[in-house]
Amino acid sequence: GESVGLHLPTLSVQEGDNSIINCAYSNSASDYFIWYKQESGKGPQFIIDIRSNMDKRQGQRVTVLLNKTVKHLSLQIAATQPGDSAVYFCAEGQAGTALIFGKGTTLSVSS
Amino acid sequence: EAGVTQFPSHSVIEKGQTVTLRCDPISGHDNLYWYRRVMGKEIKFLLHFVKESKQDESGMPNNRFLAERTGGTYSTLKVQPAELEDSGVYFCASSLLAGTVTDTQYFGPGTRLTVL
Numbered sequence: 001g002e003s004v005g006l007h008l009p010t011l012s013v014q015e016g017d018n019s020i021i022n023c024a025y026s027n028s029a030s031d032y033f034i035w036y037k038q039e040s041g042k043g044p045q046f047i048i049d050i051r052s053n054m055d056k057r058q059g060q061r062v063t064v065l066l067n068k069t070v071k072h073l074s075l076q077i078a079a080t081q082p083g084d085s086a087v088y089f090c091a092e093g094q095a096g097t098a099l100i101f102g103k104g105t106t107l108s109v110s111s
Numbered sequence: 112e113a114g115v116t117q118f119p120s121h122s123v124i125e126k127g128q129t130v131t132l133r134c135d136p137i138s139g140h141d142n143l144y145w146y147r148r149v150m151g152k153e154i155k156f157l158l159h160f161v162k163e164s165k166q167d168e169s170g171m172p173n174n175r176f177l178a179e180r181t182g183g184t185y186s187t188l189k190v191q192p193a194e195l196e197d198s199g200v201y202f203c204a205s206s207l208l209a210g211t212v213t214d215t216q217y218f219g220p221g222t223r224l225t226v227l
Binding site: 036043044045049089091095096097100101102103104 | 159
């Protein structure tokens with residue numbers, strides 16, 4: 001079946017570095033992509049989203065890039081901080097439907 | 112504005128028992144979703160309500176799972192009888208309007224279910 005996957009299960013960075021978390025998706029019908037952050041004991045927290053008619057979107061310290069040609073999604077976190085340590089999930093979907101999640105990447109930030 | 116809330120936060124039951132999970136979505140949100148994350152795996156879709164109607168229940172694993180959303184407000188997910196493989200974290204999410212493309216889903220903190 002079609003699913004969203006992440007390239008690396010874990011990523012370790014130093015405080016202040018930039019982090020890049022990657023995700024591959026396979027459903028070409030998906031038109032909405034979203035990144036969630038999940039801290040221990042909490043539910044997924046919305047970070048940023050992007051629609052298929054865009055290839056880049058920026059938020060505060062975060063940027064999402066979408067490459068529809070190779071079905072690739074990435075999340076860039078600038079100046080990573082210890083508070084960014086969490087599990088990051090990408091997800092894909094279509095209007096008003098359930099999301100399909102990837103397995104998650106655990107980001108560890110050391111100071 | 113209050114976020115999505117779920118009750119209980121944790122539940123430990125024995126195989127064969129019944130458990131009911133509750134989700135209160137953000138007020139005014141028509142869409143309500145149930146998801147589950149089994150240990151080490153990705154978050155998987157279970158069920159989608161639009162108001163009180165089941166829009167999509169293709170993710171429900173079997174007929175031991177029953178979800179309701181009477182009145183289109185809060186929802187319950189009952190597992191009866193519970194099996195060992197039902198252990199995991201059950202998330203609820205809600206979003207504002209049906210059919211809109213930028214319908215961000217907001218998640219609750221989850222209910223951690225352990226079946227012994």
